[in-house]
Amino acid sequence: xxxxxxxxxxxxxxxxxxxxxxxxxxxxxxxxxxxxxxxxxxxxxxxxxxxxxxxxxxxxxxxxxxxxxxxxxxxxxxxxxxxxxxxxxxxxxxxxxxxxxxxxxxxxxxxxxxxxxxxxxxxxxxxxxxxxxxxxxxxxxxxxxxxxxxxxxxxxxxxxxxxxxxxxxxxxxxxxxxxxxxxxxxxxxxxxxxxxxxxxxxxxxxxxxxxxxxxxxxxxxxxxxxxxxxxxxxxxxxxxxxxxxxxxxxxxxxxxxxxxxxxxxxxxxxxxx
Amino acid sequence: xxxxxxxxxxxxxxxxxxxxxxxxxxxxxxxxxxxxxxxxxxxxxxxxxxxxxxxxxxxxxxxxxxxxxxxxxxxxxxxxxxxxxxxxxxxxxxxxxxxxxxxxxxxxxxxxxxxxxxxxxxxxxxxxxxxxxxxxxxxxxxxxxxxxxxxxxxxxxxxxxxxxxxxxxxxxxxxxxxxxxxxxxxxxxxxxxxxxxxxxxxxxxxxxxxxxxxxxxxxxxxxxxxxxxxxxxxxxxxxxxxxxxxxxxxxxxxxxxxxxxxxxxxxxxxxxxxxxxxxxx
Numbered sequence: 001x002x003x004x005x006x007x008x009x010x011x012x013x014x015x016x017x018x019x020x021x022x023x024x025x026x027x028x029x030x031x032x033x034x035x036x037x038x039x040x041x042x043x044x045x046x047x048x049x050x051x052x053x054x055x056x057x058x059x060x061x062x063x064x065x066x067x068x069x070x071x072x073x074x075x076x077x078x079x080x081x082x083x084x085x086x087x088x089x090x091x092x093x094x095x096x097x098x099x100x101x102x103x104x105x106x107x108x109x110x111x112x113x114x115x116x117x118x119x120x121x122x123x124x125x126x127x128x129x130x131x132x133x134x135x136x137x138x139x140x141x142x143x144x145x146x147x148x149x150x151x152x153x154x155x156x157x158x159x160x161x162x163x164x165x166x167x168x169x170x171x172x173x174x175x176x177x178x179x180x181x182x183x184x185x186x187x188x189x190x191x192x193x194x195x196x197x198x199x200x201x202x203x204x205x206x207x208x209x210x211x212x213x214x215x216x217x218x219x220x221x222x223x224x225x226x227x228x229x230x231x232x233x234x235x236x237x238x239x240x241x242x243x244x245x246x247x248x249x250x251x252x253x254x255x256x257x258x259x260x261x262x263x264x265x266x267x268x269x270x271x272x273x
Numbered sequence: 274x275x276x277x278x279x280x281x282x283x284x285x286x287x288x289x290x291x292x293x294x295x296x297x298x299x300x301x302x303x304x305x306x307x308x309x310x311x312x313x314x315x316x317x318x319x320x321x322x323x324x325x326x327x328x329x330x331x332x333x334x335x336x337x338x339x340x341x342x343x344x345x346x347x348x349x350x351x352x353x354x355x356x357x358x359x360x361x362x363x364x365x366x367x368x369x370x371x372x373x374x375x376x377x378x379x380x381x382x383x384x385x386x387x388x389x390x391x392x393x394x395x396x397x398x399x400x401x402x403x404x405x406x407x408x409x410x411x412x413x414x415x416x417x418x419x420x421x422x423x424x425x426x427x428x429x430x431x432x433x434x435x436x437x438x439x440x441x442x443x444x445x446x447x448x449x450x451x452x453x454x455x456x457x458x459x460x461x462x463x464x465x466x467x468x469x470x471x472x473x474x475x476x477x478x479x480x481x482x483x484x485x486x487x488x489x490x491x492x493x494x495x496x497x498x499x500x501x502x503x504x505x506x507x508x509x510x511x512x513x514x515x516x517x518x519x520x521x522x523x524x525x526x527x528x529x530x531x532x533x534x535x536x537x538x539x540x541x542x543x544x545x546x547x548x549x550x551x552x553x554x
Contacts, residue, residue: 007350007359031390039378042419113370114391115350267353270346271288 013263021117029120029127036099036128051132052139055091059083062204072205077235078147079204081140085234086203086227088136089165092129093172093223094194100125100173101180101190108273118266119259122177126170133162144234152236161229164251168222171255178262181273202227206237219246222254276362277324278443278474279348284357286318286343286498317343319498320357325476325491327363330469332489332506333478334513340498341478345369345445348476363442363474366393370447372432377421381412381431384420388435402438409460410434430457437464444468447478462487482510 041047063079066072074082100122104111107121137158145151180186201223202210210218218224225247228239290313318340325331333341346352348359349367374391375384385406389399399406407413410431412423420428446465465488469475479485485492485506492509494502501516502509 002362003364005350005359005361005365007347007354007361009354009356027396028390031387035376035379035383035387038383039376042378109370110374110391112346112351113373114367116391116393270352 018117018263022119025117025120028116029124032120032124033127036124037131040128048131048135051135055087055136056084056139058091058198059087059204062087062198066204073209075206075235075237081143081147083204084140084143085230086201088133088140089162089226089230090198090201090203090223091136092133093165093169094197095132096126096129096169097173097176098190098194100169101176101186104177104181104269104273111273112270118269119174119262122173123170126166126173130166137162148235150236154233154236158230158233161226161233164229165223165226167255168226168251171251171258172222174262175254175258178258178265181265181269197221197223206231215243216246219243220250222247222251225251275327278327278362279325280360281324282322282358284318284321284347284359285316285355286340286347286352287314287316287355289314316498318347321498321500323493323500323503325474327474328472329491330475330477330489332485332492333476333495334482334485334492334509335495335501336517339495341495342369342447344495345447345476345478349445361443365443365445366439366441367445368436368439368447369445371429371436375420375428375432378419380419381416381423384431385435388432392436392439394439406434406438409437426454433461437461441473443474443476445476448480482514486510
């Protein structure tokens with residue numbers, strides 16, 4: 001059968017064609033993700049251990065600031081374990097969006113010389129960081145069984161929230177990478193966002209300590225819902241379903257908008273990068 | 274009868290000068306408020322139409338900036354046309370550069386898989402051709418060494434070998450045969466010859482007119498985004514070389530009064546025979 005390709009300047013996006021193409025190129029997605037993962041730890045001494053050292057050190061630091069100095073409530077749970085349960089997903093999220101937002105610019109040589117669905121570049125960043133997330137998660141579960149004794153069956157639902165974290169990082173990474181093509185301002189905005197995000201995301205404290213008037217503001221943050229969900233899995237801390245739905249909706253909207261905006265920009269990426 | 278494998282109808286590509294498409298938010302706002310600034314447009318390709326039949330080895334020649342590379346980029350979907358329509362009947366692989374996506378930290382083996390899948394090969398396909406690729410490149414010994422330790426010659430040889438083992442119906446090639454040493458260059462020319470004899474359609478952009486002449490049967494001469502000549506390769510090459518010589522003559526003559534006293538002019542004809550003139554003003 002002869003493959004017929006028609007190239008013309010058409011308005012609008014043919015969704016069916018786009019998805020078919022993504023399926024055709026799925027191997028490239030894994031290959032790109034494998035490259036990033038491999039390169040990240042080549043010539044390092046500790047290798048994959050960095051995946052836990054980084055979030056653990058940050059969680060300890062945050063627990064000193066928030067729990068020892070500011071006396072935030074951690075429900076009598078070991079504050080480092082409490083912080084770590086949020087920190088591992090936040091760490092994944094901030095890594096993916098900061099690498100994702102620069103990914104197209106760093107791959108511009110490739111983009112100008114060969115065709116493939118451009119979305120694979122930021123998307124591969126979300127996949128390349130998954131092994132790190134899993135390593136960190138395994139260590140956290142280990143700490144959990146050592147330092148926490150009221151185990152709950154909720155923990156079986158952890159994969160749901162991990163998946164939510166991945167989708168959330170994927171959507172925002174894709175969106176920022178496309179915006180960065182036209183507005184290089186995002187190179188300055190993203191590091192700023194991840195830095196303040198560390199404090200305005202309930203990592204070392206619980207959102208239930210936030211005054212009722214401001215709570216919705218916290219749940220606009222796409223990571224709040226995920227982290228509160230993680231806490232529910234580990235420690236059976238209740239999450240207000242309405243606030244959780246806000247967070248879920250924000251994530252879904254960002255994912256859809258990210259795909260839409262990327263597809264709209266994709267044709268012109270090689271010309272304006 | 275068979276339809277042409279590539280059909281290009283009224284293809285135009287405009288570029289906007291002044292980089293006012295990317296830039297930052299500030300510039301976007303400024304452009305928004307000052308509507309009187311007219312962007313300067315240039316036409317890299319100006320309403321061109323042509324078609325290429327199955328199995329042709331087709332050369333595209335022309336001076337720098339004539340639109341050759343833009344045409345290949347549009348055919349390979351890297352950039353989109355401003356207007357016009359292209360119909361391609363077959364699987365396309367484009368080779369605008371060797372070693373696209375190569376990563377210095379990865380080994381030769383890993384880079385073969387990486388580069389192969391970027392070029393559109395399936396993992397299984399690469400696996401089955403792996404030995405052949407390594408053999409062609411001549412770097413067997415170093416295949417599990419990170420390519421950052423390769424010499425630049427080894428690097429391009431490995432990169433070219435991956436590309437040389439693509440098996441598309443249509444191959445787009447942009448000036449990539451000039452890599453490696455003399456022996457490897459002959460090897461790559463041989464490979465190109467082999468590819469063209471297998472009935473594939475090849476579009477070949479080059480400034481190396483000898484290579485064009487020996488590989489291509491038909492061709493096209495582009496200048497300033499317009500087709501100046503199309504058809505059998507010899508008349509096209511003649512037209513191009515004649516035009517280039519004319520242009521150079523003019524500039525030499527205008528220069529001569531002021532700057533040139535003695536000139537030793539060396540010219541190559543289509544068959545690389547060197548002729549030398551010496552004259553003085």
